Amino acid sequence: MKVLHHEIKNYRNIKDVSFSPHEGVNVIYGENGHGKTNILESIWLFTGCNSFRTRKNTELIKENEKEAELNMDFFAFKREQEVKIKIAENKEVHINGIKKNTHRQLLGEFQAVVFSPSVLSVIKEGPGEKRKFIDIAISLLKPNYAATLSKYNKAVSQRNALLKKISDGSSKADFLFAFDEEVARLGGKIIEYRMDYTEKLKQNAAEIYKGISNGREAFDLTYMCGVKDGGTNANEWAQAIYDKLQKNREGDIFRLLTSAGPHKDDLEITLNGKSARAFGSQGQQRSCALSLKIAEGFIIRDLSGEQPVALLDDVMSELDSKRQEDLLSYLDGWQVFVTCCDKAHIEKINHAKAFYVEDGTIKEM
Ligand SMILES: Nc1ncnc2c1ncn2[C@@H]1O[C@H](COP(=O)(O)OP(=O)(O)OP(=O)(O)O)[C@@H](O)[C@H]1O
Ligand SMILES: [Mg+2]
Known part of the structure; x- marks a missing residue:
């Protein structure tokens, strides 16, 4: 399972962002409160589950906007899929141009696993x-x-x-x-x-x-x-x-x-x-x-039969270097999105692409 291209419009603090991640490890870095978790959350929504932070659609839409739109191209089950999620009061989903009745119909199409400090709550x-x-x-x-x-x-x-x-x-x-x-x-x-x-x-x-x-x-x-x-x-x-x-x-x-x-x-x-x-x-x-x-x-x-996408939000700084290495070695071969604040941290993570997030924008570095 690989995200090929991702587009985010009027979502949380993000006006209009698009990027093409690497099929290996992608580091998303930037200071606190600039939109890193928002980007991971927008990817997670393609699993068909609710956000891991809120159940309210209105919180996902950028302030003063009426609707948010997410477009993702991903490769799974031997084919490329194009999925659009429009978020207003409800979520409206199109898979390859065909409208689905519910957001939940995405379940099983795109799979991801989120690792965040809150996993400790389990x-x-x-x-x-x-x-x-x-x-x-x-x-x-x-x-x-x-x-x-x-x-x-x-x-x-x-x-x-x-x-x-x-x-x-x-x-x-x-x-x-x-x-x-x-x-x-x-x-x-x-x-x-x-x-x-x-x-x-x-x-x-x-x-x-x-x-x-x-x-x-x-x-x-x-x-x-x-x-x-x-x-x-x-x-x-x-x-x-x-x-x-x-x-x-x-x-x-x-x-x-x-x-x-x-x-x-x-x-x-x-x-x-x-x-x-x-x-x-x-x-x-x-x-x-x-x-x-x-x-x-x-x-x-x-x-x-598909390796899910791994979304690692803020976990690296919580782990000692042995556990960081263990985690990434278990995720070898997966597409990984990992967020962190500190630029110094990036060098320690063996990554293929790095993206810098600032004030709701993203730049490939
Ligand atoms: N609906 C919304 N409209 C506009 N801005 C929003 C909305 N929801 C959240 N935000 C803003 O998004 C920002 C938080 O983004 P996010 O949680 O992605 O930050 P982050 O880069 O992950 O930060 P940290 O490093 O602290 O985890 C905050 O500034 C918050 O005010
Ligand atoms: Mg965050």
């Missing part, structure tokens, strides 16, 4: 961040997953709205059954996807962690399913969710919350059997996060 923060991490990773590979997840979230919101009505006496508890079934059916599928993905992630990340840490600790990863230990398929998990929803019904009506389902699940990451979040050193946590992200890229490569 290790340091609570279950929400971990779920977000695997949800995005699976969506990039399986567009159906994104659709199922969206339906599931809607079903949970609708159930919660009904709980409120039951609690204030404006609806009957009997109406819950239909929502219980829907939450359980979709929830079972989500758990199946996540279990399957976690297994692949665990194998890949453990191997990478071993390399990065010189085999000092053993990395492990477990999907913590709140409704059932073990299990093998969506139906089993659906049944377990349904049973738990029946059992917790009164509590759910009291708390106005749906207490069972994959929106409650977690990922446990351990080193030598101990929680990486609670016991890992900063360096160990960083290595865990890097291993997970590199593993994410490897899984995309193994399943789709």
Whole structure:
């Protein structure tokens, strides 16, 4: 997967920029607040996912402008594709001149992996961040997953709205059954996807962690399913969710919350059997996060046959030189976009092209 040409118009602080990156390592450098992350974010949007910084389209449009436009030519799956994203209230997408119904239809066409200081939150923060991490990773590979997840979230919101009505006496508890079934059916599928993905992630990340840490600790990863230990398929998990929803019904009506389902699940990451979040050193946590992200890229490569584009935002300065080298050696053969502030840093990164970003403009150096 390679970006051949990229054009950005009226996006964030960028008026009109276009550039042709190298198929190897591209360094994007410049002072704070000049638009480096904006450029990476504009590339990320071609994956079909929302921005990694905001869900609001209006924040992406340049101040005082009505719409932003992004055009990218990329090579993937043995052909060149031309994709246009127009951002106004919604995102409008054209692939090779043909209009698509939703932005999400780009999922699977263009794949990228973002490495940024916030990837550490996968290790340091609570279950929400971990779920977000695997949800995005699976969506990039399986567009159906994104659709199922969206339906599931809607079903949970609708159930919660009904709980409120039951609690204030404006609806009957009997109406819950239909929502219980829907939450359980979709929830079972989500758990199946996540279990399957976690297994692949665990194998890949453990191997990478071993390399990065010189085999000092053993990395492990477990999907913590709140409704059932073990299990093998969506139906089993659906049944377990349904049973738990029946059992917790009164509590759910009291708390106005749906207490069972994959929106409650977690990922446990351990080193030598101990929680990486609670016991890992900063360096160990960083290595865990890097291993997970590199593993994410490897899984995309193994399943789709295409190496995703790597977007490295501000991570180099966070890593010691050994980890920088490790990261780039794992990304050998990928197209990489790496941002940094300090010009001195560029010399240390073995790159093919460098771009200087100043006040929303870009210049190849
Ligand atoms: N919708 C918008 N319209 C105009 N400017 C915007 C918009 N959204 C963000 N900006 C501006 O974009 C700039 C931030 O750009 P970006 O985050 O890409 O900087 P950066 O070069 O990555 O900086 P750093 O090195 O600090 O990470 C800020 O000056 C911000 O005010
Ligand atoms: Mg930045």
